Each structure stands twice: as C-alpha cells, then as structure tokens.
Amino acid sequence: METTEQKMLKFGGNEYPCCASLTMGIIGGKWKTVILYHLMNDKLRYNELRKFMPTVTERTLSLQLKALEEDGLIKRKVYTSKPPLKVEYSLTDFGKTLIPLIQSIADWGEFVVEKFSK
Secondary structure, eight states: OOOOOOOOEEETTEEESSHHHHHHHHHOSSSHHHHHHHHSSOOEEHHHHHHHOTTSOHHHHHHHHHHHHHTTSEEEEEEOSSSSOEEEEEEOHHHHTTHHHHHHHHHHHHHHHHHHOO
16 A cells, blocks of 8 residues: 655745645634735725724734735835825735635625524
C-alpha cells in the first residue's frame, strides 16, 4: 500500500495543510472578510470603515487592515499634499480576485436570514 504525503502549501511565510486552511488563514477571523466586503466597490477612509463596523475596536481594525495589507489584499494610500492627512484603503488586483468569494459569503448570509431566521 502506498502512502501519500500531504504537501504543505506556503504563502506569506506561513505553511498550510490544505487550500481551505490557506484561504481561511488569509481572510479568516471576525473582521477581515467584513473589511474586504466593504472595499469591494469603493475606496474607503479609516473612519468610513469604522462607521460600517461600529462594534470593532480601533486597535482591532488597525491590526486587521495591516494584516490585509501585508498579505497584499488591500493597499493603503496616504495623501500628504495638503493637511489634514488623508488615508484611503482599497483592494489590490490580488484582493479583487476575492470578490466572487466575498460576494458568495454575503449572498449565503442573506439566504440564511431569509430561509432560516425565525
């Protein structure tokens, strides 16, 4: 009998046992997918993101934005030409590859509310 060894997947300096764990490692957690959802169609400033996610703490939002930026999913553009300083977040081309997945997650959430909410 032949044994098959699971090949670890590598991304961003981390190793993952399967493609699903890689995906969840990148977009998993309570806020990353929500941030990506709000950036699907728009560039947003930090405070605009906070308005869409009123229960997220400032520290958590900052850390999640930084992690998404480090993974290459979002870009942070700083405008310094005139005060006050303005920072916008948007999806990178790599981040835009997640739009169908994020939209499916959102659609499933709507389906659950319509069909299984009491």
